[in-house]
Amino acid sequence: MAKKNGQERAQLSLETRLAGLRQPALDRSTIWPYDKGEIGDFAYQRYDHPLAVESERVLGELEGGRALLFSCGMAAITGILLCFCKPGDLIAVPRGAYVGTSHLIGDELSRFGLQVEEFDQTELPPEKAALVWLEPCSNPMLSFPDLDASIAAAHAHGALVAVDATTLTPVLLRPLEHGADFSVHSATKLLGGHHDLVLGVASCARSEDAVRLHQVRRLAGLIGSPDPAWLLLRSLKTLPLRVKRTSATALELAKRLQKYPAVERVNYPGLGNAVAAKYVSAFGPLLSFVVRGGAAAAEKLERSCELIENATSFGGARTTIEARSRWEGERVPAGLLRLSAGLEDPADLWCDLEQALARV
Numbered sequence: 001m002a003k004k005n006g007q008e009r010a011q012l013s014l015e016t017r018l019a020g021l022r023q024p025a026l027d028r029s030t031i032w033p034y035d036k037g038e039i040g041d042f043a044y045q046r047y048d049h050p051l052a053v054e055s056e057r058v059l060g061e062l063e064g065g066r067a068l069l070f071s072c073g074m075a076a077i078t079g080i081l082l083c084f085c086k087p088g089d090l091i092a093v094p095r096g097a098y099v100g101t102s103h104l105i106g107d108e109l110s111r112f113g114l115q116v117e118e119f120d121q122t123e124l125p126p127e128k129a130a131l132v133w134l135e136p137c138s139n140p141m142l143s144f145p146d147l148d149a150s151i152a153a154a155h156a157h158g159a160l161v162a163v164d165a166t167t168l169t170p171v172l173l174r175p176l177e178h179g180a181d182f183s184v185h186s187a188t189k190l191l192g193g194h195h196d197l198v199l200g201v202a203s204c205a206r207s208e209d210a211v212r213l214h215q216v217r218r219l220a221g222l223i224g225s226p227d228p229a230w231l232l233l234r235s236l237k238t239l240p241l242r243v244k245r246t247s248a249t250a251l252e253l254a255k256r257l258q259k260y261p262a263v264e265r266v267n268y269p270g271l272g273n274a275v276a277a278k279y280v281s282a283f284g285p286l287l288s289f290v291v292r293g294g295a296a297a298a299e300k301l302e303r304s305c306e307l308i309e310n311a312t313s314f315g316g317a318r319t320t321i322e323a324r325s326r327w328e329g330e331r332v333p334a335g336l337l338r339l340s341a342g343l344e345d346p347a348d349l350w351c352d353l354e355q356a357l358a359r360v
């Protein structure tokens, strides 16, 4: 137990606990010998492996639930839909939710009889939904639901609730503590944090749901591999520091962008979103903004950045920017740019953004 000001502290802080994690050995085996003829903890890598179990222990503690490791964020989402939805179910998905989630449910799973209804997540979810999807600080429009009210309303109508908190991480938001049944993350983003791994996490509030989801993961082959899991455990040691630093930089850039004449609008909940401020103390690395001049101006700007990398994804050490209409077409404003603040000096980043903005 640590001592602070001479007093015993009941529990070490999250930063201290994560910094003290021991890096486990990287076991890449796909099989483990039976223990005197009996199946031990591990038998076959698709079912389970030691690095999945160790990352789930740490992630479960972060999330306050039973965490399961998946091969990517979309695999975690697929697992939840396969496990907890049935033909005829209506899934309520926020308008402007992550583009992969919207397309998977709306375009692909509709063949299996799942129905989808898009809704404005700043309002209460539709009453007839069997599963309500929420995405606080959504990618890329940064909208934020009133979580407690939305989860209570969904439960009052018998719906399950899944929260994709990728842009915030459990350092800023723990959806299960707000009553969500499931939380999901793309660990490819901030949890990984270095643009060098692809993984996903799904956590369940109830252990019986985790047992079912584990069975689906095993049968559908959705588990994450040992190498990226080993890298994820390395990354989690610095997660709180990275979240704090990149959130502060994103806020600073958002404030500066807001004052810039060529910028029509900045989306960042840190700019006075009172609902978001009820739930989180910082708002993550992701922001988006609309430049005057539409798609042509947005593309000119992304190409004019020198320090900031013109690439997709987010949550890494390096700041990235991209015109989102490339992936999302008319779902987003033509001049929308999404920026993910990295670990560079904010003054250097602003200098680069300013020279790029001056060219559009």
Ligand SMILES: *Cc1c(COP(=O)(O)O)cnc(C)c1O
Binding pocket: 072, 073, 074, 075, 098, 100, 101, 135, 139, 164, 166, 167, 185, 186, 187, 188, 189, 198, 199, 200
């Ligand atoms: C990237 C992302 C996903 C998908 O994660 P992958 O690891 O790329 O499969 C899901 N939700 C959100 C909010 C994301 O940003």
